[in-house]
Amino acid sequence: MNKKTPQQIKQDILDKLEQGPLSIQQISQEVGSNWLTISKFLEELKNERKVREMLLRENARLFRLVREDTYLDIPIKKEYKIIGFYLFNKIGEIWHEKTGKVPKNTEVLKTAVEVLEKTGLNREIPTVWYLYGKIPVLKYSPEPEYKTEISSIKVKSLNLKEFNEQILKAVEVFLVSSKTHDVRVRQYELYNNQLYQLKERIIYLLINQDISKEELKNLSSSLYAYCPSKEDASEILRITQEFVSVIYKLSLIKNIEEFRKDILETFIGLWKMIATYMFYDSLTQYEKFNDRERTRDFYFSESLYNRISSAEELVSNLLSLYLNNTSELGEPKALSNIPEAKMLRDIFFEMGMEGTYKDDKSIS
Amino acid sequence: MINQFLDTSVIISYSGLLSVEKLERRENVFKICADFIKNKEGKFTVCYFTIEKEIASLIVRQKVWVNEIKKKIDDENYDIGSTNAKSLYPEDINRAKKVYNYYSLNLDKTNKEGFKKNLSAIQADIEARISFFLERLIDERVIPLNQIEKPLVNILREFIGNYADCNVFASVLKYTTSKNEKVIFVTLDKKDFDENEIAFLKNEQRLQSYKFPEFKILG
Numbered sequence: 001m002n003k004k005t006p007q008q009i010k011q012d013i014l015d016k017l018e019q020g021p022l023s024i025q026q027i028s029q030e031v032g033s034n035w036l037t038i039s040k041f042l043e044e045l046k047n048e049r050k051v052r053e054m055l056l057r058e059n060a061r062l063f064r065l066v067r068e069d070t071y072l073d074i075p076i077k078k079e080y081k082i083i084g085f086y087l088f089n090k091i092g093e094i095w096h097e098k099t100g101k102v103p104k105n106t107e108v109l110k111t112a113v114e115v116l117e118k119t120g121l122n123r124e125i126p127t128v129w130y131l132y133g134k135i136p137v138l139k140y141s142p143e144p145e146y147k148t149e150i151s152s153i154k155v156k157s158l159n160l161k162e163f164n165e166q167i168l169k170a171v172e173v174f175l176v177s178s179k180t181h182d183v184r185v186r187q188y189e190l191y192n193n194q195l196y197q198l199k200e201r202i203i204y205l206l207i208n209q210d211i212s213k214e215e216l217k218n219l220s221s222s223l224y225a226y227c228p229s230k231e232d233a234s235e236i237l238r239i240t241q242e243f244v245s246v247i248y249k250l251s252l253i254k255n256i257e258e259f260r261k262d263i264l265e266t267f268i269g270l271w272k273m274i275a276t277y278m279f280y281d282s283l284t285q286y287e288k289f290n291d292r293e294r295t296r297d298f299y300f301s302e303s304l305y306n307r308i309s310s311a312e313e314l315v316s317n318l319l320s321l322y323l324n325n326t327s328e329l330g331e332p333k334a335l336s337n338i339p340e341a342k343m344l345r346d347i348f349f350e351m352g353m354e355g356t357y358k359d360d361k362s363i364s
Numbered sequence: 365m366i367n368q369f370l371d372t373s374v375i376i377s378y379s380g381l382l383s384v385e386k387l388e389r390r391e392n393v394f395k396i397c398a399d400f401i402k403n404k405e406g407k408f409t410v411c412y413f414t415i416e417k418e419i420a421s422l423i424v425r426q427k428v429w430v431n432e433i434k435k436k437i438d439d440e441n442y443d444i445g446s447t448n449a450k451s452l453y454p455e456d457i458n459r460a461k462k463v464y465n466y467y468s469l470n471l472d473k474t475n476k477e478g479f480k481k482n483l484s485a486i487q488a489d490i491e492a493r494i495s496f497f498l499e500r501l502i503d504e505r506v507i508p509l510n511q512i513e514k515p516l517v518n519i520l521r522e523f524i525g526n527y528a529d530c531n532v533f534a535s536v537l538k539y540t541t542s543k544n545e546k547v548i549f550v551t552l553d554k555k556d557f558d559e560n561e562i563a564f565l566k567n568e569q570r571l572q573s574y575k576f577p578e579f580k581i582l583g
Contacts (some may be wrong), residue, residue, distance in 0.1 A: 194477070218481075221488065225480035229431070229438045231447050237431050241484060245427075248488035249495050326499035334383040334398075335489050340479065343466065344486045345380040345394075347459050351429075352376035352422050353553070354455070354526075 009033055010041050014065065017051060020075060021064035021298045056297045064298065071130070072299045074137040074283065080124040083158070084138040087112050090164065092142075094171045102142065106180045109135045110187045114170035119163060126286050129278040131271070133187045133196055137283070195226040195278075199271055206264040213251040216263075220247040228277055232292060235308050236277050243270050243315050249322045252329045262321055266314040273311040276303055366406030367543070369536050369577060370502075371551035372418040372528070374400070375410070377582075379493040393552055393583040400550070400582055407503035409547075411535035415498060416509060418528055423491055428452055430487045432460045434480050437467060507535040519570050524556050537574040547577040554581055 004012070012031045016022060022030070028038045042063055045051040052073065054062045067073045069081065076084070091111045095103035103111075113134045116122040126137050176186050181200070188196040202219050205211065220243065227233075227240040243266065250256055250263070280300045289295045296304070335341050377397035428451040435442045444464065445457040452460075467479055512534050520530040533549075540547040551557050557579060566576055 217485065217488075221481045221485040222477070224434075224484035225477040229435045231435075231442075234431070234447055237434070238427070241427050241431060241487070244484050245488045245491050248485075248492040252492055252496055323499075329496055329500055331500075332489075332493045332496050334381040335486060335493075337382055337384050338482050338486075340482050341382055341486055343463065344483065345382065345490070347463070348422075348426055348487075348490055349376060349380050349394075350459070351425060351456065352418075353373055354453075 004033070006041065009037065010045060013038065013041055013045060014050060017063060017065045018075065021054060021062040023060065023062050027063070054298065054301065056301065062298070069139050071128075071135075071137050071139060071279070072303060074126065074299060076125055076138055080121070081138060083121065084112070084125045084136060087115055087167065088140050090167050091115075091171060094168055095175075098171065098175060101178075104180055104183075105140060105142065106132060106183050107174055108140050108142075110183055111167070111170045111174050112136050112140070113187070114173055115163075115166050118166050118170070119158075121158075123286065126283055126289070128282040129193070129196070129275070131275045133184050133193075134191065134282075195223075195274075198222055198226060202267055203264075206260060206267060211256050211260060211263075213256055216256075217248055217251055220244045227274060228281060230281070232296065233277055233281075236273060239273065239308065239311050239315055240270065242312075243267075243318075246315060246318045246322060250318070252332055253322065253325055254328050254330050259318075259321060262318055266311075266318045269307075269311045269314040273304075273307040276300070276307045280304065365545075367409055367545055367547045368406055368580070369409045369411075369539065369547050369549045370414075371532060371549065371553060372414045373552040374550055374582065375414070375419060375494060375497050376422070377552055378497055379490045381493075396583050397552070401497075401501065404501070408501055409504045409506055409539070410498070410502050411507045411532060411539070412505060412509055413507070413512060413528070413531045413535055415505060417531070419494060419498070423494070425451060425453075425456065426487050426490070429456050429460055430483045432457075433463050433467075433483060436460070436464045437476055437480055506539050511538070513538060516574075519568070520565075523561065523565055523568070526556060529553065529556050536577055537571070540577045541573075541575040543575075548580050549577040550580045550582065552582050554583070557581060 009031065013027055016027055016030045024035055024038050024042065027042070028035050031038060042051060042053075046053060046063075050066055051063045052066050054064060056062060064073050065075070067075065070076055088108055091108050092103055095101070095107065095111075110133065113122075113127045113136060116125055116127050116136055122136075127134050128137055173190075174183055174186060176182055185197070185200055188200065198219060202216075202223065205215060205219065224237075224240050224244050227237055229237050246266075247263070250259055253259070256263075280296060283289045283299075284292045284295050335345060374397055377393050378401050381394045381398045428448045432444050432448060432452070435447075436444050444460045445452055467476075471479055512531055516534045516537065517530045520533055521527065524530050524533065536547070536549050540549075549557075558581075562576075562579060565571060
C-alpha cells in the first residue's frame, strides 16, 4: 500500500470532520494514522484556519471544521448548501423583479426562513433564533452570485416548481415595507415571539425617545419574564435579573438621560447573550442537535461563555455608574400595589427576619 | 445628637413599604418603620455585618428564590430548588412552592408573563429601596467584619439563638463601649431582644466590661 502524502492525510482529516467534531484519537482511528501524525497535521490545519480546536469540560480536546458559510460552523450537507444558495439567489431575483431593488440581508434571510419552514427543508438547513430574529444557519452574503445548478442535485421530495412557488409566496409576506425594522417586526409578529418584540421596544426607547423611567422599568422586568429559564440558562436568567435590578436602581437617579448610552450598550451586550442562547436552544429543537449538552459543547461553549462574561461585565459597569452617582438619588416610591406585592413583600420580610446569614465559619 | 444604631430588621422593613398600607394588623411594622425613618432624629449608624453579610446575602437569596419560581412557572415539571439548592434555605424552597401554588390556583394562566414580571419588579424595587437606604440614609458604617470579637459572639450565642443577631449585637456592644455618647439600638426583633432577655444579658458576668446601648423596639 502506498504511503499517504501529507496533503492526503490532511484532506482525509477534513473529510472525517465533515460529519462533526472529533477527538485526535477518533480521527486517528478513522484516518488510519497514528496519534502524533494526526496531532501534527491538525496543528497545521489550525494555522491554515481550516479547523478549530475546542476545549471542553475535563480538558477534553475536540476539533471541528471551520465553515465560513454557516454560523458557528454548524454542519450542513453539501447538496443542501446548494439548495440554500439557490434559494437566496431566487429570493434576490424575485425581489428585484417586484421592487426594482436588491433586497437587504434581513429581507432575504426572513424570506428564506419562511420557505425553509414551509417546505420542511429546515430539517437540513436549520432555522434558528438569533440577534435579529429567525435566520437560516447558512450564511447569506449579497456579494457572490449564487448561480447554482439545482437541477443537478438529487434531493428526495424536492419539487422545483413547488419550491419556486413557495419562494414567490414568501417574498410577498415580507414585502411589507422598505424599512428593515418593519421586516424584523413582521417576523416577530408572525411567530408571536414576545421576547424579540420586547427587545425591539427596549432599543426603540433607548434610541428614539425621552427615557421614561417607569417604561424602562416596566420593559426590563418584562424582559425578565420572557427570558429563557431552562436549567442550562441559569446564568442568563441570573444576569438578566441583575440587569433589571440595576435599572431599578438607576431609576432613582434624577437625570437618567445621562446614562442612556451606557444603558443601551449594556442592553445590547445582554441581548447578545440572550440571543446566542436562543440560537443554541432553537437549534436543539432539531433531531440532529437535540443532545443539548453535546450541541452546547461542540458549537456554543466558547461563544456562550464569551457572551455571558461580556454581559456580566457590562451589567457590573452599569452598577458602578450607579454607585458613583448616589449623591443624585431621589427618594424611592413605596412598592406599587400590584396584587402579588403584599404576599412577596411579606415573604421577603420573613426571609430577612429569620436571620439572613447562617454561616458560622465565615468570621474567624 | 442622638445616635441610633439600626438593626438589619429596620432596613428590611423600610424596603417593604407598599404604596397603600392597610393597618389591618395593630402593628404594621412596615408603616411604623417608614414613619420612624421619615421622622429621623439624630444620626443613623449601621454595622458592616448588616451591610456586607446580612443584606448582601438576603438580596442574593431573594434573586435566586424569584428565579426558582419563574423556572417552575415556565416548566411545571421543574423541581424547585434543584439547581440552586446551595443558595437557598429549606424554608425558602417551601416558600417558593407556596407562591407557585398561589399562582397555579388563583391566577389566569394566560397572564403568567405578568406574574413573572411582577416577581422581578418587586425584587428589584425592594433592592433599590435597600440601596437607597444604605447610600442616603445611613450616616455612619461601623465595625468592619475583621473587628468583630469572636469570643464576644460566642458568649452571646449562649443567649441569642440567631447567629446573625449575635454578630450584629457584638458590633453594637463594641461600638457603644467605644463611645462616650448615648447609643440607641433600634430593632424590630422582639424575640431576641425582649426586656427579660436584655436584663439577663446585662447581668452576665463576662459582659460587664461592655457598655450596653438603650433599646428601642419598633412595632
